[in-house]
Amino acid sequence: MKKTAPEAKLLVVDDEPNIRELLSTSLRFAGFDVVAAANGRDALAAAETHNPDLAVLDVMLPDMDGFTVTRRLRAAGRHFPVVFLTARDDTDDKVTGLTVGGDDYVTKPFSLDEVVARIRAVLRRTHPLEDDDAVIRVDDLELDDDAHEVRRGGETIDLSPTEFKLLRYLMMNPNRVLSKAQILDHVWEYDFNGDASIVESYISYLRRKIDRNPDAVALIQTKRGVGYLLRTADKR
Amino acid sequence: MKKTAPEAKLLVVDDEPNIRELLSTSLRFAGFDVVAAANGRDALAAAETHNPDLAVLDVMLPDMDGFTVTRRLRAAGRHFPVVFLTARDDTDDKVTGLTVGGDDYVTKPFSLDEVVARIRAVLRRTHPLEDDDAVIRVDDLELDDDAHEVRRGGETIDLSPTEFKLLRYLMMNPNRVLSKAQILDHVWEYDFNGDASIVESYISYLRRKIDRNPDAVALIQTKRGVGYLLRTADKR
DNA sequence: CAGGCAAAACGCGGATACTGATGGAGTGAA
DNA sequence: TTCACTCCATCAGTATCCGCGTTTTGCCTG
Numbered sequence: 001m002k003k004t005a006p007e008a009k010l011l012v013v014d015d016e017p018n019i020r021e022l023l024s025t026s027l028r029f030a031g032f033d034v035v036a037a038a039n040g041r042d043a044l045a046a047a048e049t050h051n052p053d054l055a056v057l058d059v060m061l062p063d064m065d066g067f068t069v070t071r072r073l074r075a076a077g078r079h080f081p082v083v084f085l086t087a088r089d090d091t092d093d094k095v096t097g098l099t100v101g102g103d104d105y106v107t108k109p110f111s112l113d114e115v116v117a118r119i120r121a122v123l124r125r126t127h128p129l130e131d132d133d134a135v136i137r138v139d140d141l142e143l144d145d146d147a148h149e150v151r152r153g154g155e156t157i158d159l160s161p162t163e164f165k166l167l168r169y170l171m172m173n174p175n176r177v178l179s180k181a182q183i184l185d186h187v188w189e190y191d192f193n194g195d196a197s198i199v200e201s202y203i204s205y206l207r208r209k210i211d212r213n214p215d216a217v218a219l220i221q222t223k224r225g226v227g228y229l230l231r232t233a234d235k236r
Numbered sequence: 237m238k239k240t241a242p243e244a245k246l247l248v249v250d251d252e253p254n255i256r257e258l259l260s261t262s263l264r265f266a267g268f269d270v271v272a273a274a275n276g277r278d279a280l281a282a283a284e285t286h287n288p289d290l291a292v293l294d295v296m297l298p299d300m301d302g303f304t305v306t307r308r309l310r311a312a313g314r315h316f317p318v319v320f321l322t323a324r325d326d327t328d329d330k331v332t333g334l335t336v337g338g339d340d341y342v343t344k345p346f347s348l349d350e351v352v353a354r355i356r357a358v359l360r361r362t363h364p365l366e367d368d369d370a371v372i373r374v375d376d377l378e379l380d381d382d383a384h385e386v387r388r389g390g391e392t393i394d395l396s397p398t399e400f401k402l403l404r405y406l407m408m409n410p411n412r413v414l415s416k417a418q419i420l421d422h423v424w425e426y427d428f429n430g431d432a433s434i435v436e437s438y439i440s441y442l443r444r445k446i447d448r449n450p451d452a453v454a455l456i457q458t459k460r461g462v463g464y465l466l467r468t469a470d471k472r
Numbered sequence: 473c474a475g476g477c478a479a480a481a482c483g484c485g486g487a488t489a490c491t492g493a494t495g496g497a498g499t500g501a502a
Numbered sequence: 503t504t505c506a507c508t509c510c511a512t513c514a515g516t517a518t519c520c521g522c523g524t525t526t527t528g529c530c531t532g
Contacts (some may be wrong), residue, residue: 026255074261080349096421096426096428097421099415099417099418099421099422100262100422101265102265105417117429126265146413147411147412147467148459148463149464149476160461160516160517161517162517163517194519194520197521198399198518198520201482201483201520202481203482203519204481204483211266221480222480222481223528224480224526224527225479225480225481225528226529396505396506398506398507399506413501430508430509431509433492433509433510434507435489435510436492436493436494437493437494438507440493440494440495443493443514458491458493460515461490461491461492461516461517
């Protein structure tokens with residue numbers, strides 16, 4: 001997994017231990033420096049102590065809701081951005097105002113890769129200094145996260161949301177075999193309980209769209225019995 | 237979001253914590269340097285201490301009204317412009333006279349993007365030095381904020397107020413996908429609690445007026461499942 | 473070494489749910 | 503009245519996921 005150049009410090013706040021662990025672990029693995037808290041009170045204290053660059057904040061906490069936490073943080077002079085976690089049905093209609101300022105939100109159940117991508121996007125917007133680009137490149141393949149657009153050799157390729165997330169995951173890990181289980185864990189929502197054959201289907205969809213030229217070396221390769229791999233041309 | 241080049245310092249005064257927070261956060265993100273106050277007394281003190289370039293001032297404050305605050309500021313030799321926040325049902329005679337100097341006013345409930353635009357407009361008028369232009373251009377599309385006018389290829393296009401605000405938001409963020417939630421948060425008034433499908437309607441209206449030529453590449457593009465995007469032709 | 477076998481991967485087709493585009497009705501304000 | 507705005511219903515087009523039959527591949531055995 002590509003690391004963010006200067007490691008940003010994140011504060012993860014969720015009362016469900018499973019989610020908190022899941023997030024902490026994968027964000028840490030993504031190269032972030034992670035501090036976790038289980039409720040609003042601890043979150044405020046942790047913010048004071050660690051002064052994070054961004055917070056991932058569940059809106060439903062046992063002691064106070066995420067908005068209150070945010071308001072108190074801001075009142076205390078902490079102006080780092082927040083990525084809110086909300087239940088899917090809260091968001092569709094009611095809860096608004098989550099994207100004000102540099103903030104953003106992700107609905108539960110989320111896919112891990114999606115959360116990482118959103119966090120990176122928010123950090124990119126609020127710390128525009130770094131030359132950290134929204135575009136990932138592998139060979140003549142370009143994936144632009146801001147525009148949500150994929151090009152191969154300049155040609156725009158149209159992908160469905162899941163195809164896009166899958167390709168992004170592959171492109172973040174070029175020349176590394178990714179098992180179907182890994183792909184499921186990162187790209188699909190964490191409560192998905194279908195089987196891994198769905199990954200085969202989506203790999204097949206992707207191949208049809210990005211590896212349509214049968215003469216060229218395929219970017220997506222199968223490692224039978226192990227997983228899949230996105231290969232760069234200049235690799236051996 | 238486009239930032240203002242030389243950061244101007246703003247004083248935000250409102251007694252409702254939510255509004256104060258909402259404004260502070262989004263103005264800060266818009267590139268301003270923000271100081272906030274909850275009442276007239278604190279506002280006067282803050283003006284002394286921080287010497288802002290502009291104040292955003294609620295006319296209804298617990299201790300004194302916004303006009304009194306302004307009068308005292310002026311008496312103290314502070315002549316920075318003020319953008320007043322007023323209730324929609326305030327009588328006209330109260331509101332007239334607000335715009336006499338370089339001042340302006342916005343009615344509550346406001347749209348965040350609208351407030352930012354008005355503040356920029358006032359600053360533009362009072363600090364004409366900066367090469368900060370009132371005209372946003374994307375391809376052959378021009379939006380003139382001062383004249384409140386939109387042209388495509390020289391041809392003037394007539395838009396309703398909401399259509400105008402929506403287009404402005406899109407044009408301020410070219411080549412970036414904007415979700416319906418983001419659009420609602422920035423373009424609609426903060427107390428709007430209808431659902432996001434209204435955005436679809438307005439996108440549809442805009443397309444009819446702006447992308448009426450079916451042969452040309454559409455400026456407004458749909459990213460299914462993600463949001464909308466205003467595309468520039470010269471995409472790298 | 474050839475042939476056969478089984479597991480893995482693939483591709484297709486279809487059920488189902490969802491998303492977005494659009495037209496029209498209702499409401500309220502100028 | 504007319505214009506903006508909002509909401510709703512409908513329709514078409516997509517996306518997702520699963521199941522099943524086919525193909526490929528690696529391996530084992532004779």
